Amino acid sequence: MTxxxxxxxxxxxxxxxxxxxxxxxxxxxxxxLALNGFYQPRSxxxxxxxxxxxxxLALMLLAVAQTYVVYAGDIDLSVGAIxxxxxxxxxxxxxxxxxxxxxxxxxxxxGLLTGLACGIVNGMVVAALRLQAIVATFATSxxxxxxALYVMPVAGTPAxxxxxxxxxxxxxxxxxxFYAAVVLALVLYLLARTRLSTQLLAVGDDAxxxxxxxxxxxxxxxxxxxxCGVFAALAAFCITGDTASGDPLVGGKMTLFSVAAVxxxxxxxxxxxxxxVGSIIGALIIGLINSLVFFVGTPSEWQNxxxxxxxxxxxxAGVLVGRRARx
Amino acid sequence: MTATTQTPSAPTPSPVLTFLKRxxxxxxxxxxxxxxxxxxxxxxxxSGQQILRLLIVAALLGIVAAGQNLVILGGREGIDLSVGGVxxxxAIIAGNVMNGADSAILPAVIVCMAAGALIGLFxxxxxxxxxxxxxxxxxxxxxxxxxxxxxxxxxxPSGLAAPGLSRFVTQPxxxxxxxxxxxxxxxxxxxxxxxxxxxxxxxxxxxGSNEQAAHMAGVPVRRMRVSLFMxxxxxASITGICLIGYSGSSFANVGEQYMLASIIAVVFGGTxxxxxxxxxxGTMAGAVLLVILQGILxxxxxxxxxxxxxxxxxxxxxxxxxxxxxxxxx
Numbered sequence: 160m161t162x163x164x165x166x167x168x169x170x171x172x173x174x175x176x177x178x179x180x181x182x183x184x185x186x187x188x189x190x191x192l193a194l195n196g197f198y199q200p201r202s203x204x205x206x207x208x209x210x211x212x213x214x215x216l217a218l219m220l221l222a223v224a225q226t227y228v229v230y231a232g233d234i235d236l237s238v239g240a241i242x243x244x245x246x247x248x249x250x251x252x253x254x255x256x257x258x259x260x261x262x263x264x265x266x267x268x269x270g271l272l273t274g275l276a277c278g279i280v281n282g283m284v285v286a287a288l289r290l291q292a293i294v295a296t297f298a299t300s301x302x303x304x305x306x307a308l309y310v311m312p313v314a315g316t317p318a319x320x321x322x323x324x325x326x327x328x329x330x331x332x333x334x335x336x337f338y339a340a341v342v343l344a345l346v347l348y349l350l351a352r353t354r355l356s357t358q359l360l361a362v363g364d365d366a367x368x369x370x371x372x373x374x375x376x377x378x379x380x381x382x383x384x385x386x387c388g389v390f391a392a393l394a395a396f397c398i399t400g401d402t403a404s405g406d407p408l409v410g411g412k413m414t415l416f417s418v419a420a421v422x423x424x425x426x427x428x429x430x431x432x433x434x435x436v437g438s439i440i441g442a443l444i445i446g447l448i449n450s451l452v453f454f455v456g457t458p459s460e461w462q463n464x465x466x467x468x469x470x471x472x473x474x475x476a477g478v479l480v481g482r483r484a485r486x
Numbered sequence: 487m488t489a490t491t492q493t494p495s496a497p498t499p500s501p502v503l504t505f506l507k508r509x510x511x512x513x514x515x516x517x518x519x520x521x522x523x524x525x526x527x528x529x530x531x532x533s534g535q536q537i538l539r540l541l542i543v544a545a546l547l548g549i550v551a552a553g554q555n556l557v558i559l560g561g562r563e564g565i566d567l568s569v570g571g572v573x574x575x576x577a578i579i580a581g582n583v584m585n586g587a588d589s590a591i592l593p594a595v596i597v598c599m600a601a602g603a604l605i606g607l608f609x610x611x612x613x614x615x616x617x618x619x620x621x622x623x624x625x626x627x628x629x630x631x632x633x634x635x636x637x638x639x640x641x642x643p644s645g646l647a648a649p650g651l652s653r654f655v656t657q658p659x660x661x662x663x664x665x666x667x668x669x670x671x672x673x674x675x676x677x678x679x680x681x682x683x684x685x686x687x688x689x690x691x692x693x694g695s696n697e698q699a700a701h702m703a704g705v706p707v708r709r710m711r712v713s714l715f716m717x718x719x720x721x722a723s724i725t726g727i728c729l730i731g732y733s734g735s736s737f738a739n740v741g742e743q744y745m746l747a748s749i750i751a752v753v754f755g756g757t758x759x760x761x762x763x764x765x766x767x768g769t770m771a772g773a774v775l776l777v778i779l780q781g782i783l784x785x786x787x788x789x790x791x792x793x794x795x796x797x798x799x800x801x802x803x804x805x806x807x808x809x810x811x812x813x814x815x816x
Contacts, residue, residue, distance in 0.1 A: 305794025464633030471626030
């Protein structure tokens with residue numbers, strides 16, 4: 160900055176949003192939280208918030224998964240199918256191995272590997288074979304759904320008690336999901352400091368420039384998809400802990416919500432700009448909208464419509480505010 | 487192109503190869519191959535009657551894909567994820583307005599197309615005035631429409647197709663072909679004429695390949711884009727109306743399966759998602775290709791799981807035949 164570039168100093172608020180793009184989303188989330196508390200005081204109690212986190216931790220993780228692909232300007236429409244696949248794989252494995260503590264740990268490891276493998280497949284198809292991400296990951300989602308149906312043709316196999324009791328349980332009076340959230344925060348913090356996050360953003364910002372400055376663009380995009388698969392597997396663990404059973408179609412509806420959460424969080428679908436924190440808040444916004452619509456006393460048949468409208472409005476607001484901040 | 491544009495350093499590929507690489511030709515060859523495969527797997531698959539049935543299903547997909555095609559051609563990451571919601575909504579509205587009476591077909595068509603155009607208008611305004619990315623805007627709209635469907639379905643019965651509409655979709659009308667096929671052919675001719683011979687069509691390609699340049703050249707970019715989304719809504723509503731004629735009555739989320747299928751039909755037709763090039767003739771072939779593939783998979787006796795895996799893998803394989811992204815160059 161030289162004296163020649165004296166320009167009206169950007170307002171403090173604008174600079175703040177520039178530095179923390181998720182601030183608008185946080186504001187929306189806080190307003191929604193306050194409204195939730197106004198209409199149903201118990202919803203902001205400790206138990207109420209535990210329930211919210213327990214139900215929406217899966218979507219938060221899936222939104223995080225989607226974020227890493229969106230960083231690089233890609234998209235993954237198969238995340239829901241990966242969730243379904245990992246869900247049935249771990250439930251079947253835990254059941255086959257007798258449901259002991261060891262079987263749970265073994266199944267979770269296999270689940271993580273399954274997610275990783277799915278992510279790598281997506282990455283190969285999109286980045287190495289250079290197919291268009293939207294249609295290619297839709298095709299892989301059909302494939303993954305087929306695999307899930309092969310592993311478990313009909314929904315209903317219960318997960319062993321050792322698993323969901325832990326997920327829904329408490330340790331030292333603190334619910335397990337909060338420990339999970341803390342560990343997640345730590346992992347995300349560390350990931351944000353790795354080179355991969357920066358590289359993904361660089362590729363999303365301008366793939367050609369990234370390539371010309373020597374970055375292995377294809378490998379980076381594959382890594383983004385792989386990371387996405389791993390977080391989708393983690394999301395599947397949470398779903399399994401929450402529903403305590405296997406369902407080969409459980410994640411299908413979550414794909415589009417994960418994209419919505421990323422946008423709500425202020426990330427740009429065109430890539431190169433975004434934060435995982437924003438996506439987590441985006442997932443929370445969806446959860447808070449859903450519960451608020453319920454608490455306000457909307458007639459049941461109107462709830463979906465009101466939720467849909469509220470999410471559309473929030474999406475628009477997210478895009479507009481995000482752009483204002485970057486402009 | 488004239489011979490002078492050929493540089494000696496880059497040998498031009500043989501005309502045969504160029505011809506074979508055209509998306510439409512690729513799609514037609516694949517269609518023929520799949521028909522042969524289907525006939526080999528289950529004799530009678532490629533019989534006239536069966537092909538006619540597949541063509542009716544392809545017409546349902548092809549009509550909604552026309553709108554999708556236009557939105558994608560218009561570029562700027564154009565895509566319409568709300569078509570599935572429009573189809574479901576229009577099927578249920580059409581069923582209730584008709585309620586089994588031939589005299590009510592015209593009002594039903596008008597109401598549905600108006601609804602489709604209105605939804606498209608909202609999509610288009612969101613994309614142009616508020617500059618929301620099309621994927622986000624139409625995704626949000628899809629959520630709204632799904633909610634609207636719940637409200638509508640709780641309030642009114644699922645509706646009944648008029649016999650005249652069912653005949654139009656399923657029974658032979660002219661030269662042994664049902665009305666819907668003729669409608670599809672007409673739409674195909676209109677689209678081809680519009681895209682190649684009219685100012686409007688040229689402007690679609692113009693905004694799709696370089697919006698800035700089109701704007702400089704005086705193309706009303708925003709109004710164009712809004713109109714493309716409106717057309718997409720209208721085409722989706724037509725598919726919705728025909729769908730209730732095909733199935734007799736509407737059921738929950740009939741349109742859902744058309745959302746990504748319409749996009750894949752466009753891609754299989756040789757229109758890349760980046761827009762600006764391609765056309766509708768290819769998309770028609772793409773729709774037929776997709777429907778034949780699904781037809782084969784339902785005829786062969788394999789589990790649902792195997793069917794899905796084969797379907798997904800085949801889609802990926804087929805995508806390799808079409809335009810892949812350019813490799814990075816230093």
